[in-house]
Amino acid sequence: MVWVEVVAMTQAEQLGQRFDVAVIGGGAAGLSAAVVLGRARRSVVVIDAGAPRNAPASGVHGFLSLDGISPAELIETGRKEVEHYGGLVVHGEAQSARRTADGFEVVFDESRVVSARRLLVTTGLVDELPDIRGVRQRWGRDVVHCPYCHGWEIRDQAVGVLGTGAAAMHQTLLFRQLTSDLVLFTHTAPALTEEQAEQLAASGVRVVTGLVDSVEVADDRITGVRLSDGTFVARQAVVVAPQFVASSQVLATLGLHATPHPSGHGVFVAADPTGLTEVPGVWVAGNVTNLMAQVVTAAAEGVSAAAAINADLITEDTQHAVTAYRTMHAVGHDHPDVSVMFTQEFWDERYSSSDRIWSGNANPHLVAVATDLAPATALDVGSGEGADAIWLAAQGWRVTGVDVSRVALDRAAKQAAEAGAEIAGRITWQQADVLAWDPAPLRFDLVSAQFMHLPRPELESLHRRLAAAVRPGGTLLIVGHDLETSIGRHHFPDLLFTADQVAATLDPDDWHIVTATPERQVVDPDGQSITIRDAVLRAVRRH
Numbered sequence: 398m399v400w401v402e403v404v405a406m407t408q409a410e411q412l413g414q415r416f417d418v419a420v421i422g423g424g425a426a427g428l429s430a431a432v433v434l435g436r437a438r439r440s441v442v443v444i445d446a447g448a449p450r451n452a453p454a455s456g457v458h459g460f461l462s463l464d465g466i467s468p469a470e471l472i473e474t475g476r477k478e479v480e481h482y483g484g485l486v487v488h489g490e491a492q493s494a495r496r497t498a499d500g501f502e503v504v505f506d507e508s509r510v511v512s513a514r515r516l517l518v519t520t521g522l523v524d525e526l527p528d529i530r531g532v533r534q535r536w537g538r539d540v541v542h543c544p545y546c547h548g549w550e551i552r553d554q555a556v557g558v559l560g561t562g563a564a565a566m567h568q569t570l571l572f573r574q575l576t577s578d579l580v581l582f583t584h585t586a587p588a589l590t591e592e593q594a595e596q597l598a599a600s601g602v603r604v605v606t607g608l609v610d611s612v613e614v615a616d617d618r619i620t621g622v623r624l625s626d627g628t629f630v631a632r633q634a635v636v637v638a639p640q641f642v643a644s645s646q647v648l649a650t651l652g653l654h655a656t657p658h659p660s661g662h663g664v665f666v667a668a669d670p671t672g673l674t675e676v677p678g679v680w681v682a683g684n685v686t687n688l689m690a691q692v693v694t695a696a697a698e699g700v701s702a703a704a705a706i707n708a709d710l711i712t713e714d715t716q717h718a719v720t721a722y723r724t725m726h727a728v729g730h731d732h733p734d735v736s737v738m739f740t741q742e743f744w745d746e747r748y749s750s751s752d753r754i755w756s757g758n759a760n761p762h763l764v765a766v767a768t769d770l771a772p773a774t775a776l777d778v779g780s781g782e783g784a785d786a787i788w789l790a791a792q793g794w795r796v797t798g799v800d801v802s803r804v805a806l807d808r809a810a811k812q813a814a815e816a817g818a819e820i821a822g823r824i825t826w827q828q829a830d831v832l833a834w835d836p837a838p839l840r841f842d843l844v845s846a847q848f849m850h851l852p853r854p855e856l857e858s859l860h861r862r863l864a865a866a867v868r869p870g871g872t873l874l875i876v877g878h879d880l881e882t883s884i885g886r887h888h889f890p891d892l893l894f895t896a897d898q899v900a901a902t903l904d905p906d907d908w909h910i911v912t913a914t915p916e917r918q919v920v921d922p923d924g925q926s927i928t929i930r931d932a933v934l935r936a937v938r939r940h
């Protein structure tokens with residue numbers, strides 16, 4: 398298959414990006430969803446193991462305008478359509494998915510990873526066939542299950558229904574619509590009621606009791622059904638009722654399990670009418686959730702799920718845009734309205750918009766500096782989700798974490814509790830607006846402000862108050878995006894500073910000052926690795 402080779406050349410690079418949507422399973426449901434998402438200008442990747450359920454069948458029936466198309470051609474065409482709209486189709490089998498700070502990571506082919514903001518799982522189902530010789534061999538050809546998929550193709554033939562459950566009676570009546578030469582093999586189905594026996598007799602259906610031993614095959618076609626007692630009944634096609642088992646292994650790794658379907662026909666993954674599951678951000682469509690879906694139904698469900706996902710992403714994108722807009726508005730004037738951008742409301746909203754904003758790792762300059770110090774008391778200003786404070790506490794520091802956002806403080810406290818009672822017990826979380834807050838003077842052995850960016854006058858004022866909070870012999874550590882090397886990368890250069898500018902607020906008689914602009918490798922929002930410089934001021938109070 399040429400497309401695999403062509404795509405493979407660029408896949409590694411393309412897979413490195415964070416997609417809007419990862420679709421697991423590229424059958425009718427998954428590919429239809431991906432086309433709709435691509436047309437909505439969403440970045441989408443489809444990971445597909447390449448084994449659609451109807452692969453054994455020669456044609457797809459009942460799909461308006463595509464009637465009789467081969468399953469392979471339908472998928473091939475669908476993949477091309479996805480790619481036409483910029484989607485990426487990757488051959489592979491997904492093993493697991495996990496939630497990340499801003500979406501999901503999917504592991505496929507054991508070690509390959511792709512990340513996306515939303516997940517759509519369209520992995521279909523597995524047909525568990527009756528364990529009777531000849532059934533699997535002829536499955537999808539002259540052993541069939543669905544009157545609408547392949548009933549027409551066996552019309553007027555000599556057909557046998559292999560009864561394995563309560564559905565046998567219903568299935569028999571369905572196929573009686575297609576042929577008058579019909580036999581019900583009761584096999585392991587429940588005994589017929591008098592009413593059912595009468596209905597079959599009235600419909601001209603022959604009933605054969607006894608266990609079935611095999612479906613006999615010669616010259617690549619069914620010749621008949623052999624019973625355990627040796628009786629042979631000539632037939633051209635056999636109808637079975639598989640158990641439909643949703644392919645839910647990946648969903649299980651997110652805590653979503655398939656449950657018995659009320660019809661008794663198998664197990665499925667429950668979802669709301671748009672395909673949204675109990676796990677926020679995870680949708681399902683097609684046979685994995687609708688065991689009865691035909692190809693056109695599965696495709697339509699993919700379309701609905703795609704539209705719902707796109708709407709969900711639009712809500713999130715708009716929320717982010719409003720936050721950015723307010724930020725821009727706040728700092729875009731000659732006299733920035735800092736009261737908007739640095740309010741509790743602003744930051745509570747920002748933190749509430751996502752499960753996690755920051756990486757969860759302690760800032761590297763803090764780690765470098767604090768590693769050389771004996772743990773004592775520390776003040777972490779702008780403590781956010783708590784990574785720095787928790788790291789310090791884990792090293793033995795008694796930490797005060799200060800932030801304007803109650804949402805951030807609650808999240809930080811939860812993280813600390815998860816890190817253990819001893820660590821959590823060393824941290825005091827304090828809600829304060831740093832624009833108007835005075836920490837206790839000469840109180841802390843380490844005062845750290847990491848990437849706290851404010852308009853210049855407010856920032857200088859804050860740096861002075863932070864310096865005042867450092868004990869004799871203690872360390873002041875101020876880190877930010879360096880003004881001179883970060884211009885152009887930041888929307889708000891007015892908020893940036895250099896280490897020397899911070900140093901200018903300190904009296905060299907009182908402080909031993911070291912400034913630096915070290916380089917750091919980071920991954921930018923486009924997934925590119927770039928080098929940036931930080932402004933780092935480390936000052937030790939002499940007395």
Ligand SMILES: Cc1cc2nc3c(=O)[nH]c(=O)nc-3n(C[C@H](O)[C@H](O)[C@H](O)COP(=O)(O)OP(=O)(O)OC[C@H]3O[C@@H](n4cnc5c(N)ncnc54)[C@H](O)[C@@H]3O)c2cc1C
Pocket residue numbers: 421422423424425426427444445446447448449450451452453454456457458459460489490491492519520521522524536537538545546547644647682683684685690691692693695
């Ligand atoms: C023999 C037979 C004949 C049929 N004929 C017809 C017909 O004529 N007309 C009709 O309308 N319907 C027909 N059907 C029903 C049809 O097969 C389904 O309606 C349709 O396949 C459902 O589409 P789907 O996208 O939900 O699942 P599928 O088409 O089964 O696609 C699921 C895809 O997900 C992939 N996948 C599964 N697990 C993973 C994983 N972990 N990682 C990556 N990929 C994964 C699979 O390999 C597959 O490619 C037939 C069914 C059978 C069994």
